[in-house]
Amino acid sequence: MNDILTALDQTLAERKSAPAESSYVASLHAEGLNKILEKVGEEATEVILAAKDARDGANTDALVNEVADLWFHTLVMLSHLELGHADVLKVLAARMGTSGLAEKAARKGHNAASDDA
Numbered sequence: 001m002n003d004i005l006t007a008l009d010q011t012l013a014e015r016k017s018a019p020a021e022s023s024y025v026a027s028l029h030a031e032g033l034n035k036i037l038e039k040v041g042e043e044a045t046e047v048i049l050a051a052k053d054a055r056d057g058a059n060t061d062a063l064v065n066e067v068a069d070l071w072f073h074t075l076v077m078l079s080h081l082e083l084g085h086a087d088v089l090k091v092l093a094a095r096m097g098t099s100g101l102a103e104k105a106a107r108k109g110h111n112a113a114s115d116d117a
Helices: 002-016 024-031 033-055 061-080 085-095 100-116
Strands: none
Touching: 002 024, 002 061, 002 085, 024 033, 024 061, 033 061, 061 085
Protein backbone atom coordinates (compact mmCIF):
# COMPACT_ATOMS: atom_id res chain seq x y z
CA MET A 1 0.00 0.00 0.00
CA ASN A 2 2.91 2.34 0.63
CA ASP A 3 3.63 2.07 -3.12
CA ILE A 4 0.23 3.63 -3.82
CA LEU A 5 0.93 6.50 -1.45
CA THR A 6 4.40 7.02 -2.92
CA ALA A 7 3.01 7.07 -6.46
CA LEU A 8 0.29 9.48 -5.37
CA ASP A 9 2.85 11.77 -3.72
CA GLN A 10 4.82 11.81 -6.98
CA THR A 11 1.74 12.58 -9.05
CA LEU A 12 0.71 15.38 -6.68
CA ALA A 13 4.21 16.88 -6.85
CA GLU A 14 4.15 16.80 -10.66
CA ARG A 15 0.74 18.42 -10.85
CA LYS A 16 1.66 21.10 -8.34
CA SER A 17 3.53 23.02 -11.01
CA ALA A 18 1.22 22.11 -13.92
CA PRO A 19 -1.13 24.64 -15.52
CA ALA A 20 -4.36 25.02 -13.52
CA GLU A 21 -6.51 23.97 -16.47
CA SER A 22 -4.59 20.70 -16.89
CA SER A 23 -5.90 18.87 -13.80
CA TYR A 24 -8.04 19.12 -10.70
CA VAL A 25 -4.98 18.95 -8.45
CA ALA A 26 -3.22 21.66 -10.43
CA SER A 27 -6.30 23.86 -10.10
CA LEU A 28 -6.36 23.34 -6.31
CA HIS A 29 -2.69 24.30 -6.04
CA ALA A 30 -3.30 27.36 -8.21
CA GLU A 31 -6.17 28.47 -5.97
CA GLY A 32 -3.91 28.19 -2.94
CA LEU A 33 -3.87 26.77 0.54
CA ASN A 34 -7.19 28.25 1.66
CA LYS A 35 -9.05 26.47 -1.14
CA ILE A 36 -7.27 23.20 -0.34
CA LEU A 37 -8.13 23.58 3.36
CA GLU A 38 -11.74 24.27 2.42
CA LYS A 39 -11.80 20.97 0.51
CA VAL A 40 -10.23 19.11 3.45
CA GLY A 41 -12.93 20.55 5.72
CA GLU A 42 -15.72 19.61 3.31
CA GLU A 43 -14.41 16.07 3.03
CA ALA A 44 -14.06 15.74 6.81
CA THR A 45 -17.70 16.73 7.21
CA GLU A 46 -18.73 14.20 4.55
CA VAL A 47 -16.79 11.48 6.41
CA ILE A 48 -18.62 12.31 9.63
CA LEU A 49 -22.01 12.15 7.92
CA ALA A 50 -21.18 8.90 6.13
CA ALA A 51 -19.96 7.35 9.40
CA LYS A 52 -23.25 8.25 11.08
CA ASP A 53 -25.13 6.70 8.16
CA ALA A 54 -22.97 3.57 8.37
CA ARG A 55 -23.65 3.32 12.10
CA ASP A 56 -27.36 3.48 11.32
CA GLY A 57 -27.09 0.50 8.97
CA ALA A 58 -26.31 2.17 5.67
CA ASN A 59 -23.83 0.64 3.25
CA THR A 60 -20.27 1.28 4.36
CA ASP A 61 -19.07 1.82 0.76
CA ALA A 62 -20.02 5.50 1.02
CA LEU A 63 -17.95 5.87 4.19
CA VAL A 64 -14.89 4.26 2.62
CA ASN A 65 -15.23 6.46 -0.47
CA GLU A 66 -15.50 9.60 1.66
CA VAL A 67 -12.44 8.61 3.70
CA ALA A 68 -10.55 8.12 0.42
CA ASP A 69 -11.60 11.64 -0.62
CA LEU A 70 -10.45 13.04 2.73
CA TRP A 71 -7.10 11.25 2.53
CA PHE A 72 -6.63 12.47 -1.05
CA HIS A 73 -7.32 16.10 -0.22
CA THR A 74 -5.14 15.85 2.89
CA LEU A 75 -2.31 14.58 0.68
CA VAL A 76 -2.87 17.53 -1.66
CA MET A 77 -2.59 19.82 1.39
CA LEU A 78 0.64 18.13 2.50
CA SER A 79 2.03 18.41 -1.03
CA HIS A 80 1.18 22.08 -1.14
CA LEU A 81 3.22 22.52 2.04
CA GLU A 82 6.17 20.50 0.69
CA LEU A 83 5.30 17.45 2.83
CA GLY A 84 4.11 13.96 1.99
CA HIS A 85 2.67 10.76 3.37
CA ALA A 86 6.09 9.61 4.63
CA ASP A 87 6.16 12.52 7.07
CA VAL A 88 2.90 11.34 8.59
CA LEU A 89 3.93 7.67 8.59
CA LYS A 90 7.10 8.55 10.53
CA VAL A 91 5.00 10.09 13.28
CA LEU A 92 2.63 7.12 13.34
CA ALA A 93 5.56 4.68 13.44
CA ALA A 94 7.07 6.57 16.36
CA ARG A 95 3.78 6.31 18.22
CA MET A 96 3.47 2.55 17.72
CA GLY A 97 3.67 0.65 20.99
CA THR A 98 2.96 3.77 23.02
CA SER A 99 -0.22 4.10 24.98
CA GLY A 100 -2.47 6.66 23.35
CA LEU A 101 -3.00 8.33 26.71
CA ALA A 102 0.75 8.49 27.40
CA GLU A 103 1.48 9.78 23.90
CA LYS A 104 -1.17 12.48 24.22
CA ALA A 105 0.15 13.54 27.63
CA ALA A 106 3.70 13.71 26.22
CA ARG A 107 2.50 15.94 23.37
CA LYS A 108 0.74 18.25 25.84
CA GLY A 109 3.92 18.50 27.89
CA HIS A 110 5.97 19.15 24.74
CA ASN A 111 3.53 21.78 23.51
CA ALA A 112 3.49 23.48 26.91
CA ALA A 113 7.29 23.55 26.97
CA SER A 114 7.44 25.04 23.49
CA ASP A 115 4.77 27.58 24.45
CA ASP A 116 6.98 28.74 27.33
CA ALA A 117 10.02 29.22 25.10
